[in-house]
Amino acid sequence: MAQYTIKELEHLSGIKAHTIRIWEQRYHILNPRRTDTNIRYYDDADLKSLLNISLLNERGYKISKIAQMEPEQIQRTVAELCDSPCACSHHVSALVAAMVDMDEVKFDKQLSTATLQLGLHSAMEEIIYPFLNKIGILWQTNNISPAHEHFVSNLIRQKLIVAIDGQTLRREEQSTTYILYLPEGELHELALLYMNYILRANGQHVVYLGQNLPFPDLELTYEQFKKACICTVMTSTPERDQVQHYLNRLSQRFPHTTIYIYGFQAQHDFLIIPSNVRRLGCLRDLEAELKA
Missing domain, CATH: 1.10.1660.10 (Multidrug-efflux Transporter Regulator; Chain: A; Domain 2)
Structure with missing residues (x-):
């Protein structure tokens, strides 16, 4: 008790x-x-x-x-x-x-x-x-x-x-493709699922890769779709002292796309956010980006 x-x-x-x-x-x-x-x-x-x-x-x-x-x-x-x-x-x-x-x-x-x-x-x-x-x-x-x-x-x-599953697929013309995934070792999926729901509700094309994705698999998926936005949630992984390195790796490997990051590990004040990375304080921020 x-x-x-x-x-x-x-x-x-x-x-x-x-x-x-x-x-x-x-x-x-x-x-x-x-x-x-x-x-x-x-x-x-x-x-x-x-x-x-x-x-x-x-x-x-x-x-x-x-x-x-x-x-x-x-x-x-x-x-x-x-x-x-x-x-x-x-x-x-x-x-x-x-x-x-x-x-x-x-x-x-x-x-x-x-x-x-x-x-x-x-x-x-x-x-x-x-x-x-x-x-x-x-x-x-x-x-x-x-x-x-x-x-x-x-x-x-x-x-x-x-x-x-109950959403009607209504991909709009000229809609952006969003690749959604969790870093290798990350299993907290709720925020990523809700992100999936929001994007689909706004007529965007989503490629949902889920939990625990090795970085090479992210690279292969991006090569297939090109110019797709990337969305990830970092709740417990990478660990605090590895987050900056991971953000830099994302930014440098995908320099021509927008990368959205969310989650506890993404909120540290000491992080230097690369120019092509957007840090979401809450998922309302993502909705605001979609409606901008």
């Missing part, structure tokens, strides 16, 4: 640590425990309880009223709110709770409901990316295992693949 600090609860729930302490003392809404060295910590049940309380409080329920509700009543009310339109923050919190339990049915229901209500594009921007940012806190503090990461990533990946 995971152990959370009060600061981690603050980040995940949106409730300030000071407020959480007041609620504990006044309404006894949580039951923190102590380690052998007398340090307070919270468990999965506390996290899920606070997520539910946060949802209700955000929608106007007073904490004094919530404290009087039975756990089953709180869960029913939260479920009703999560079924209501445009309850984006509610969907995010519900996804976190389902992930902690590794409950595929609940996770899929929330994801499907959000996608049906908003469409995939808005669901990615308003729910899925905020969710991934939140659970990034859990990954950094080792409160979820790689199994949790694989669990949520594969479910989201399935949704993206279904959405891409």
